[in-house]
Amino acid sequence: MEINKFLKTTVAAAAVSAFAGMASADDVEVLHWWTAGGEAAALGVLKDDLASQGVGWQDMPIAGGGGSDAMTVLRARVVAGDAPTAAQMLGFDIKDWAGSTGNLANLNSVAEAEGWDAVVPAALQDFSKHDGNWIAAPVNVHSTNWVWVNKAALDAAGGKAPTSWEELITVLDAMKANGITPLAHGGQAWQDATIFDAVVLGLGADFYKAAFIDMDEDALGGDMMVEAFNRMAVLRSYVDDNFSGRDWNLASAMVIEGTAGMQMMGDWAKGEFLKAGKTPGEDFVCIRFPGTQGLVTFNSDQFVMFDQGEASDSQMAMASAVMSPAFQSAFNVVKGSVPARTDVPNDAFDDCGKKGMADFAEANAGGGLYGSMAHGHANPAAVKNAIYDVVTAHFNGEYDATEAAEEMVNAVLDAQ
Amino acid sequence: MKFLIQRWIPRLVLAPSFLLVVLFVYGFILYTGYLSMTDSKMLPSYGWVGFENYSRLFGLRHWNTAVTNLAIFGILYIGISSALGLFLAILLDQKIRAEGFIRPIYLYPMALSFIVTGTAWKWFLDPGIGIENTMHAWGWASFHFDWIKNRDYAIYTVVMAAVWQSSGFVMAMFLAGLRGVDNEIIKAAQIDGASGVTIYRRIIIPMMRPVFLSAFVVLAHLAIKAYDLVIALTGGGPGRATELPATFMYSYTFTRNQMGVGASSAIIMLIMIFSIIVPYVYSELKSGDQQ
Numbered sequence: 001m002e003i004n005k006f007l008k009t010t011v012a013a014a015a016v017s018a019f020a021g022m023a024s025a026d027d028v029e030v031l032h033w034w035t036a037g038g039e040a041a042a043l044g045v046l047k048d049d050l051a052s053q054g055v056g057w058q059d060m061p062i063a064g065g066g067g068s069d070a071m072t073v074l075r076a077r078v079v080a081g082d083a084p085t086a087a088q089m090l091g092f093d094i095k096d097w098a099g100s101t102g103n104l105a106n107l108n109s110v111a112e113a114e115g116w117d118a119v120v121p122a123a124l125q126d127f128s129k130h131d132g133n134w135i136a137a138p139v140n141v142h143s144t145n146w147v148w149v150n151k152a153a154l155d156a157a158g159g160k161a162p163t164s165w166e167e168l169i170t171v172l173d174a175m176k177a178n179g180i181t182p183l184a185h186g187g188q189a190w191q192d193a194t195i196f197d198a199v200v201l202g203l204g205a206d207f208y209k210a211a212f213i214d215m216d217e218d219a220l221g222g223d224m225m226v227e228a229f230n231r232m233a234v235l236r237s238y239v240d241d242n243f244s245g246r247d248w249n250l251a252s253a254m255v256i257e258g259t260a261g262m263q264m265m266g267d268w269a270k271g272e273f274l275k276a277g278k279t280p281g282e283d284f285v286c287i288r289f290p291g292t293q294g295l296v297t298f299n300s301d302q303f304v305m306f307d308q309g310e311a312s313d314s315q316m317a318m319a320s321a322v323m324s325p326a327f328q329s330a331f332n333v334v335k336g337s338v339p340a341r342t343d344v345p346n347d348a349f350d351d352c353g354k355k356g357m358a359d360f361a362e363a364n365a366g367g368g369l370y371g372s373m374a375h376g377h378a379n380p381a382a383v384k385n386a387i388y389d390v391v392t393a394h395f396n397g398e399y400d401a402t403e404a405a406e407e408m409v410n411a412v413l414d415a416q
Numbered sequence: 417m418k419f420l421i422q423r424w425i426p427r428l429v430l431a432p433s434f435l436l437v438v439l440f441v442y443g444f445i446l447y448t449g450y451l452s453m454t455d456s457k458m459l460p461s462y463g464w465v466g467f468e469n470y471s472r473l474f475g476l477r478h479w480n481t482a483v484t485n486l487a488i489f490g491i492l493y494i495g496i497s498s499a500l501g502l503f504l505a506i507l508l509d510q511k512i513r514a515e516g517f518i519r520p521i522y523l524y525p526m527a528l529s530f531i532v533t534g535t536a537w538k539w540f541l542d543p544g545i546g547i548e549n550t551m552h553a554w555g556w557a558s559f560h561f562d563w564i565k566n567r568d569y570a571i572y573t574v575v576m577a578a579v580w581q582s583s584g585f586v587m588a589m590f591l592a593g594l595r596g597v598d599n600e601i602i603k604a605a606q607i608d609g610a611s612g613v614t615i616y617r618r619i620i621i622p623m624m625r626p627v628f629l630s631a632f633v634v635l636a637h638l639a640i641k642a643y644d645l646v647i648a649l650t651g652g653g654p655g656r657a658t659e660l661p662a663t664f665m666y667s668y669t670f671t672r673n674q675m676g677v678g679a680s681s682a683i684i685m686l687i688m689i690f691s692i693i694v695p696y697v698y699s700e701l702k703s704g705d706q707q
Contacts, residue, residue, distance in 0.1 A: 068671045075670075079459060096458045096673060187654055242544040244565045244654040381673040382457075389478055389656055396567050396655035407477075414476065415674075 026314045027056035030303070031077075032088035033070045035063045038271060042334040049321045055314045060084055067093075078103075083306035085315060089136065091127055091377035092384075094304055098130035105305035107134040110316045114323060119341040121360075123369040124300055127377070136302040137322040138340035140332050141360060143296045144266040144372045145198040145289040148252070148273065153180060153261040154285060161287045165202060165231065168290040172238045175261035183235060184251040184260035187244030189392040191251075192232075193374035193384075195264045196391045199231045202291035205368055212378040212387075213370065215416070221409035229394055229401035235264075236395055244396070255284070264289060266299070266375070270336040270352055286352040288359065296363035299375035300340060386415035445686065452679035460675065469680040479681065481656060482664040485571050489660065490639040492575045493582070498631050500579065501586025502624070506616060508587070509594045519591070522584035530581065534648025537577035538564070567657035570650055574642075574658055577649055582638065586631050593627035594620065629696065636692045640685055661685050 062070035111134040128136045157174035175182040210219035252272040254260035328339035363369040371377025394404040455463040540546045541564040551559035563569035643662035650658045669678025
């Protein structure tokens with residue numbers, strides 16, 4: 001009797017687990033690094049959407065901003081022949097993966113059915129496509145040439161948001177005279193490079209493209225580059241002494257509290273201001289880095305699908321859900337970025353978000369949309385890090401501007 | 417039959433772990449050596465390039481910084497830890513009261529991981545929240561200590577944290593050595609009229625030679641593989657001022673997609689370790705033969 005009952009439960013359990021095993025064949029296993037509260041919640045929207053279509057979600061979060069830890073895990077999984085269904089990736093990582101493994105799923109059928117070609121800007125498609133085939137679904141577009149200014153500090157410093165390099169210096173000087181740290185900055189290589197991105201872009205979109213995207217030697221070592229490094233040294237003089245090693249969100253906190261005037265950082269910084277209960281336009285002002293209005297340097301998170309035989313139905317469902325305007329809006333409102341497709345209504349976004357979407361559309365229409373060097377969308381990781389080395393060494397006083405420009409040429413050539 | 421079992425059982429029992437060690441330690445050392453001669457970028461690939469990665473490695477300013485830092489860090493860390501450890505051990509060896517209480521206090525830092533040490537020292541040394549700030553709050557406004565933010569001095573803060581962590585352990589090694597010294601020798605020296613300082617300088621410290629050697633080997637390999645301490649304390653900064661070969665190896669292999677160069681730097685580190693360990697093992701084996 002007892003044994004009989006035991007057998008029955010065991011058989012039932014086995015049947016259930018076999019069923020679960022069958023169901024999990026249609027699950028998607030997603031590797032990502034969106035573990036922070038807001039991001040994780042935004043991802044929940046996608047999860048629920050897929051659940052309503054009967055596609056389960058196996059979460060595989062690897063914490064660590066920028067995703068370098070996630071990429072290490074992904075490498076190990078792929079080398080072991082156990083690739084996840086989908087993985088979050090950035091910029092040239094996608095190109096490197098597509099170029100080196102080739103085992104990515106082809107999303108053309110869903111892309112054609114939903115008309116992705118028409119709504120995703122060409123600069124983004126450059127990363128989402130490999131050999132003309134869609135291999136990734138872009139989730140968002142961050143732009144990096146933002147400046148976040150404390151409104152009260154700006155009012156005390158004249159009240160006019162700077163639109164040119166000279167005006168920026170005037171405002172920074174006034175803030176310094178008012179006894180606050182003019183520029184909140186964290187001394188980490190990628191943060192130095194984020195400012196450098198904007199400084200170079202401020203010297204001209206052609207120069208940015210020649211130096212970072214075409215990696216032209218004359219641009220990398222020329223007078224314009226020396227001028228860019230000179231401007232970095234000027235900005236360095238407005239940073240407090242204790243900046244090195246500081247995390248970006250602590251620098252944001254300085255602006256929020258008003259101990260610092262402004263921060264030059266991508267649009268993810270907005271989340272910190274909103275979390276602190278600040279309102280765009282009232283407590284803080286978002287402007288493009290002076291001299292880069294109409295231009296956008298972007299980085300874009302994308303979900304890359306790994307090939308699982310014929311691209312499976314669940315992968316197609318996930319790609320389609322990622323690209324749905326409802327998800328793009330819901331996710332990006334929380335994330336601080338703008339949707340990767342240009343036809344999403346901006347009703348749900350705040351003032352900075354609306355400005356971001358308008359700028360993005362303007363840059364796209366005017367050909368001013370460039371991948372961000374600092375965030376791996378202008379050149380491969382090896383080159384990016386070689387540029388980081390030079391920028392951060394100069395920012396910390398190891399080179400003067402002329403030496404830095406010379407070193408830039410050598411570093412980029414070595415890394416190719 | 418019994419003889420056969422006695423002969424084969426130990427081999428059978430050892431075989432799995434032996435195989436695992438051969439595969440996962442020595443196998444992967446060989447694999448890394450092979451990768452260092454290939455054009456591997458993001459994933460391993462097998463295009464043979466010979467010693468190109470090594471020549472690139474030694475042309476990199478970044479690698480030169482890392483090696484210079486290792487030299488500064490290694491020499492100071494080993495030197496100061498040994499000297500301080502010996503000094504503490506001699507003091508503790510003076511038959512003082514409550515030795516059993518004091519000894520573990522010096523030894524406990526070794527129980528922490530380098531990540532904890534690094535994070536704690538990062539806070540101590542940070543001018544905004546650490547010692548400097550505290551001194552200012554206590555009224556010593558001219559106190560100035562910002563080495564961790566200064567690219568010329570940051571590597572010395574790494575030495576400080578590492579010495580703090582390891583000198584207690586070195587002390588324990590020396591204390592064991594000191595306790596092993598034969599009392600008869602010391603008594604004989606005392607009868608001959610040697611002072612306390614002379615006994616230590618001329619008799620006891622020279623007898624500590626094997627302990628110095630052991631301490632050197634332990635500290636040297638800790639220095640060469642130092643990674644977590646730097647990551648937690650300075651993150652390799654300011655700029656790239658405190659990069660060490662281990663942090664270099666990780667970043668080139670895993671984040672910069674230059675696996676070939678990363679593998680060649682790993683092999684150079686292995687050679688450094690070997691050049692320390694092999695003479696040590698050799699001398700140990702030789703003295704073992706004599707017994």
